[in-house]
Amino acid sequence: MLLNKCNIFLCTNARTSGLISSSIKLLSTAVPNSQSKPSGETKLYASVCVERMPVITCDMNDLENRYSNLINEINVRRSLLSNHELRHLRDIERAKKKKDKQDDQELVIETAVDYEDKQLKQFKSFEFANRKTSAEFDKANVEKENKKLLLQNIDYILDKKLILLVSEPNSSVWQLPKVELASEDLSLRKTAERAVQGLSEKFEVDYMGNAPVGVFKSKKESLIEKQYFFKAQYKSGAQHLASSKFDFVWIRKDELKDFIKNKDYLACLNNFILDF
Amino acid sequence: MIAKTVSKLNKKSSIPVFQSCCLRTSSLASNEPVANKSQKIKLTELLNQESQAKKDVKMDYVNNAEIKFYDPPYLVREAPFPNYELLNINLKGYDYSVLNTYYKYIEKLCNLLKIEVIEAYAMPSRSYKIKTYQPFSTNLDKEYNLQMYHRIVRVKNLKSTLAPLLFETVQLNLPEGVQLDIHEPTFEEDEFRYVPDIELQEMRQKLSEMTRKPGDSKSNKK
Numbered sequence: 211m212l213l214n215k216c217n218i219f220l221c222t223n224a225r226t227s228g229l230i231s232s233s234i235k236l237l238s239t240a241v242p243n244s245q246s247k248p249s250g251e252t253k254l255y256a257s258v259c260v261e262r263m264p265v266i267t268c269d270m271n272d273l274e275n276r277y278s279n280l281i282n283e284i285n286v287r288r289s290l291l292s293n294h295e296l297r298h299l300r301d302i303e304r305a306k307k308k309k310d311k312q313d314d315q316e317l318v319i320e321t322a323v324d325y326e327d328k329q330l331k332q333f334k335s336f337e338f339a340n341r342k343t344s345a346e347f348d349k350a351n352v353e354k355e356n357k358k359l360l361l362q363n364i365d366y367i368l369d370k371k372l373i374l375l376v377s378e379p380n381s382s383v384w385q386l387p388k389v390e391l392a393s394e395d396l397s398l399r400k401t402a403e404r405a406v407q408g409l410s411e412k413f414e415v416d417y418m419g420n421a422p423v424g425v426f427k428s429k430k431e432s433l434i435e436k437q438y439f440f441k442a443q444y445k446s447g448a449q450h451l452a453s454s455k456f457d458f459v460w461i462r463k464d465e466l467k468d469f470i471k472n473k474d475y476l477a478c479l480n481n482f483i484l485d486f
Numbered sequence: 487m488i489a490k491t492v493s494k495l496n497k498k499s500s501i502p503v504f505q506s507c508c509l510r511t512s513s514l515a516s517n518e519p520v521a522n523k524s525q526k527i528k529l530t531e532l533l534n535q536e537s538q539a540k541k542d543v544k545m546d547y548v549n550n551a552e553i554k555f556y557d558p559p560y561l562v563r564e565a566p567f568p569n570y571e572l573l574n575i576n577l578k579g580y581d582y583s584v585l586n587t588y589y590k591y592i593e594k595l596c597n598l599l600k601i602e603v604i605e606a607y608a609m610p611s612r613s614y615k616i617k618t619y620q621p622f623s624t625n626l627d628k629e630y631n632l633q634m635y636h637r638i639v640r641v642k643n644l645k646s647t648l649a650p651l652l653f654e655t656v657q658l659n660l661p662e663g664v665q666l667d668i669h670e671p672t673f674e675e676d677e678f679r680y681v682p683d684i685e686l687q688e689m690r691q692k693l694s695e696m697t698r699k700p701g702d703s704k705s706n707k708k
Contacts, residue, residue: 267662371658418653421568421646441650482651486658 255437256401256422257388259483260374260415262444262460266341268369298322342368344462361459364448371485372460375469376409379457384469388437398422402440410453414445426478439482568646574675575639575656576667582635584661589637592656601652602642609636609679640671
């Protein structure tokens, strides 16, 4: 009965999630023919890649900085005079005329220079919030041993994308949150939603599309495991994640290789996790 | 095929699916995953030659005749994967040069990924006049004239497994000051592109007044 259901799910999922068309480079495995029966049991899992999008734009590197400065200079020098600069020129002329005429008319007009000073003063008094960039984070925490505790806080790094990794307590295997396909789920996406709700009820997430983005097939003796990955964006509720059932970290894509030891799994993840 | 089954679920069943302008496409709405998947199982059971022949009825509204397709039924007409039929990627921004280069980048990106780009066009810009007043008075402090520019890239038959990745690339590479909005195209949005025909509108108004008159006179008598 379970095998039959598995087959149906395989057939429909194969057709509906586009696993037949081999042109998709994102899927790392091919679908088995619906005619061939697996020798052992196949287990289907749905896992969700929850990502927190960057909040600030990242800093430019040295080359980009120099180029943008150069282009700005060129643009400023090539451009026509702006209102502010014209006003400044007119003020200078007026000052000259005043000197020549030596009238007693003392009109209190705000000159362009005064206006500029006033605005600069306002600018300097404004306090910018701390830009928590990944470079600063790395510098400050290179020698800390308990880095994992820090990584649990979602607000430490603001300029890069953070991915949620989960592990069972006292096990060193890190993976994306996953859950097995149950008979009451009408679609793979419902399973994926269950996977995230299982972490915490108040953890809110936006799913990007109904179809899975990647597949990972693993074989252990006669047991074939297939994981379908869904993509989701974190919306709110990271404070409620702490629990004793599982351990979690928010990491960047570069640090993925430190946490995930399985090479095939890592290769599969690298296909659909994008980082610019 | 997919559109036809989803349209059965939609309540707007009065709109024929194969409308020529194809704007009100009943495509896979992202809030209906359950119905889509369960309907798929039924479809595979129901597929006969007869039902396929019936579904291929297209109407030529100009000549008021049926366009018949005499293709053999084994020719696959639908794409083998579920896809989003039409999607509009809307880019809005106040900064013209940044918006323009980003919109060209998206077009090139879609071509690289072999996504069908039907149209990439500009919508008429909306101009805003913003006035700030001096505190506790109605004297004008500053006045700004801004223009919100709008670009649309229309994409057809986007594979649903590739869609999340495309959305993410577009979102991650957004330059500062550009707003992104991705949704299915609506009729009103498309109408905004064109200059309204004043004569036609006047005539329509006259017509509606004329048809309303006998009704009004009846109510007056009562």
